[in-house]
Amino acid sequence: MKIGLIDVDGHNGHPNLALMKLSAHHKARGDTVDWWNGFEHYDRVYMSKVFTFTPDMDHVIDADEIIRGGTGYKDYGSLPPEIEATYPDYSIYPNFKSAIGFLTRGCIRSCPWCIVPRKEGHIRPAATWQEIKRPDSREITFLDNNVLAHEHGLQQIEEMGGVPVWVDFNQGLDARLITQEVAQLLARLKWIRYIRLACDTSAMLPVIEQATRYLAEAGAAKSRFWAYALVQDVAEAEHRVLELERMGVTAFAQPYRDFNGGEPPQEQKDFARWVNNKAVFKSCTWADYTRRTK
Numbered sequence: 001m002k003i004g005l006i007d008v009d010g011h012n013g014h015p016n017l018a019l020m021k022l023s024a025h026h027k028a029r030g031d032t033v034d035w036w037n038g039f040e041h042y043d044r045v046y047m048s049k050v051f052t053f054t055p056d057m058d059h060v061i062d063a064d065e066i067i068r069g070g071t072g073y074k075d076y077g078s079l080p081p082e083i084e085a086t087y088p089d090y091s092i093y094p095n096f097k098s099a100i101g102f103l104t105r106g107c108i109r110s111c112p113w114c115i116v117p118r119k120e121g122h123i124r125p126a127a128t129w130q131e132i133k134r135p136d137s138r139e140i141t142f143l144d145n146n147v148l149a150h151e152h153g154l155q156q157i158e159e160m161g162g163v164p165v166w167v168d169f170n171q172g173l174d175a176r177l178i179t180q181e182v183a184q185l186l187a188r189l190k191w192i193r194y195i196r197l198a199c200d201t202s203a204m205l206p207v208i209e210q211a212t213r214y215l216a217e218a219g220a221a222k223s224r225f226w227a228y229a230l231v232q233d234v235a236e237a238e239h240r241v242l243e244l245e246r247m248g249v250t251a252f253a254q255p256y257r258d259f260n261g262g263e264p265p266q267e268q269k270d271f272a273r274w275v276n277n278k279a280v281f282k283s284c285t286w287a288d289y290t291r292r293t294k
């Protein structure tokens with residue numbers, strides 16, 4: 001079979017895990033797999049779209065079969081188990097050097113703004129860190145949504161503390177689950193850059209303060225403390241971001257998007273621009289920024 005792949009909202013060279021697994025699966029069956037190029041006929045084309053707010057492709061696709069998948073198409077299903085278990089074909093993203101994957105899938109919580117409970121269900125083990133690691137890289141980017149909520153995740157973190165791999169949990173860690181014992185496991189890891197937490201409401205501030213204290217006591221570098229800050233009410237988000245920065249945690253503001261990918265209000269987008277551009281953030285207050293930009 002001749003297979004074409006389309007990474008509909010591929011950005012910044014960040015790889016699409018589902019497409020890498022589909023590529024490996026088809027190559028193992030002897031199929032030809034290439035990026036769709038618009039000039040050839042394909043037996044089957046896979047289109048994967050991660051985000052609901054990015055534009056879809058409107059090209060005519062010459063293929064016997066077109067399969068669309070991913071949250072961006074409001075497809076909350078998963079790959080067939082035999083494909084999900086396939087080791088990804090990293091060769092289709094030659095500039096990406098880290099391994100990516102999930103130690104766990106799902107989450108124990110059901111935050112109203114989050115698609116994960118609907119998409120992935122309750123937390124369960126998915127893979128070991130050795131299964132995810134690339135032989136040609138010591139970096140692993142984990143996509144877990146709540147790795148600390150499962151014994152399997154904690155066990156993998158404990159194992160990685162003693163080996164030369166550098167990690168990132170790029171969806172953020174749940175600070176409510178960072179006890180002194182968990183902080184000691186996390187502090188033994190080698191971090192690619194940040195220890196990412198999630199601070200989506202003001203109720204999380206004391207929790208983050210305690211978690212970062214535990215992490216610092218366990219030996220983690222304070223310069224690595226970082227947190228996602230969901231933005232809904234801008235005044236509340238401003239208070240939260242300033243509190244995070246007072247604690248020494250770098251805040252990253254994320255305007256809220258509903259499940260249909262609706263555009264956030266301009267004020268939320270301006271606020272995120274102010275918070276996330278650290279040179280601007282350090283040089284003026286939010287009130288000054290809004291006055292200047294007006």
Ligand code: SF4
Pocket residue numbers: 107108109110111114115116117145146174198
């Ligand atoms: S804890 Fe995180 S992943 Fe789990 S439901 Fe809440 S926002 Fe989603």
